[in-house]
Amino acid sequence: MKWTEVNVNTTNEAVEAVSSMFEELGAIGVKIDDALDYENYQTTGFGELYELKDIPHITEGAMVSAYYPETTDLKPILTTLKSKLDQLSSFGIDAGKNEITTLAVKDDDWATAWKKYYHPVRITRYLTVTPSWDEYKPTQESEHVIRLDPGMAFGTGTHPTTRLCLQGLEMVVRGGESMYDVGTGSGVLSIAAKHLGVGDIEAFDLDDIAVKAAEENLDLNPIAKDIKVSANNLLENKTKKVDLIVANILADIIVPLVPQAAQLLNENGYFITSGIIDDKLPVVLAALEKEHFKIEEILQFGEWRGVIATNRVDD
Numbered sequence: 001m002k003w004t005e006v007n008v009n010t011t012n013e014a015v016e017a018v019s020s021m022f023e024e025l026g027a028i029g030v031k032i033d034d035a036l037d038y039e040n041y042q043t044t045g046f047g048e049l050y051e052l053k054d055i056p057h058i059t060e061g062a063m064v065s066a067y068y069p070e071t072t073d074l075k076p077i078l079t080t081l082k083s084k085l086d087q088l089s090s091f092g093i094d095a096g097k098n099e100i101t102t103l104a105v106k107d108d109d110w111a112t113a114w115k116k117y118y119h120p121v122r123i124t125r126y127l128t129v130t131p132s133w134d135e136y137k138p139t140q141e142s143e144h145v146i147r148l149d150p151g152m153a154f155g156t157g158t159h160p161t162t163r164l165c166l167q168g169l170e171m172v173v174r175g176g177e178s179m180y181d182v183g184t185g186s187g188v189l190s191i192a193a194k195h196l197g198v199g200d201i202e203a204f205d206l207d208d209i210a211v212k213a214a215e216e217n218l219d220l221n222p223i224a225k226d227i228k229v230s231a232n233n234l235l236e237n238k239t240k241k242v243d244l245i246v247a248n249i250l251a252d253i254i255v256p257l258v259p260q261a262a263q264l265l266n267e268n269g270y271f272i273t274s275g276i277i278d279d280k281l282p283v284v285l286a287a288l289e290k291e292h293f294k295i296e297e298i299l300q301f302g303e304w305r306g307v308i309a310t311n312r313v314d315d
Contacts, residue, residue, distance in 0.1 A: 027066035164306030187214030
């Protein structure tokens with residue numbers, strides 16, 4: 001089968017927004033080539049798992065690529081995409097060049113590209129993410145391996161925003177907590193939480209493609225077999241309180257999530273958020289403080305920020 005690859009040359013800041021656009025426009029798959037990821041491999045000390053020179057990459061900004069069957073009429077899709085890209089500045093997102101290009105590809109070319117691009121990566125002290133086809137084995141007893149198949153959608157859990165959420169989980173999880181994973185995407189945060197000892201987990205995403213991708217990744221990780229995944233708009237219509245809520249989504253979406261989280265956290269619970277570009281941090285902090293959350297920690301990775309907040313009441 002042949003496909004059309006639609007590429008958007010954009011900024012690191014706009015990656016999540018552009019990816020969401022493609023998902024809304026019916027893309028069968030989304031791939032992200034982010035220059036910051038390559039820089040991070042060089043500076044975090046985790047790059048020893050593979051040869052950095054072998055990773056295909058761009059040197060500036062980001063390229064978000066989406067895939068459509070060759071039979072798809074792309075004209076209305078490209079028109080809508082261009083309109084949505086032009087609106088990014090009104091949300092305070094610098095989208096850079098915003099150039100759109102297309103390329104014809106074959107199934108075999110696509111599969112080969114995935115396998116060349118993704119390798120095992122030690123994300124945190126205890127967590128390593130590896131593609132499903134790699135035979136990577138833990139090098140330490142305390143190391144947990146998360147197997148993900150990027151397939152035709154989402155990434156392999158190495159984006160800076162995902163790293164920040166994973167770091168946050170390592171910092172607060174003590175074992176046995178209940179958790180909501182909002183905007184689960186690949187399911188990587190839910191799988192990691194299980195490895196760290198979280199008990200009951202429910203994961204949600206607005207997009208049915210994300211739900212399917214998460215379910216497939218959960219199946220690759222036996223520890224995650226009891227995680228429930230479903231389509232849902234943030235935490236709407238949820239009534240059960242939990243100990244922990246995580247959300248790796250854009251700042252503009254975190255803001256309306258905050259009051260929902262405030263209502264659904266048990267006492268002494270934690271709310272971990274990421275996907276926050278530096279200049280959006282004050283908006284998120286203001287929303288959290290309005291709902292009487294206490295800011296425990298602000299995590300930083302390049303220009304991205306993560307926040308650990310709690311409703312803990314001091315004695």
